[in-house]
Amino acid sequence: xxxxxxxxxxxxxxxxxxxxxxxxxxxxxxxxxxxxxxxxxxxxxxxxxxxxxxxxxxxxxxxxxxxxxxxxxxxxxxxxxxxxxxxxxxxx
Numbered sequence: 001x002x003x004x005x006x007x008x009x010x011x012x013x014x015x016x017x018x019x020x021x022x023x024x025x026x027x028x029x030x031x032x033x034x035x036x037x038x039x040x041x042x043x044x045x046x047x048x049x050x051x052x053x054x055x056x057x058x059x060x061x062x063x064x065x066x067x068x069x070x071x072x073x074x075x076x077x078x079x080x081x082x083x084x085x086x087x088x089x090x091x092x
Contacts, residue, residue: 002026010083017079025080028073035067042084050081
């Protein structure tokens with residue numbers, strides 16, 4: 001579960017990031033992303049990889065008719081996975 005220290009750390013990449021943003025991103029990540037495949041860990045991929053994966057998967061979900069994932073939702077998911085990912089914690 002994201003904490004205040006996670007939000008503070010994430011602000012270096014996402015100014016104004018809040019714990020609520022991270023919690024919303026986590027919820028979206030765990031509900032929308034698992035509709036097509038099992039859950040993944042934010043530490044599974046690097047920031048660069050996530051920045052490619054999230055938009056590609058959102059487009060794929062929309063095209064397949066499973067669920068439209070808005071740009072705002074994508075942004076929250078990206079903020080969550082990047083903040084909680086390996087580049088921020090220094091390891092995978």
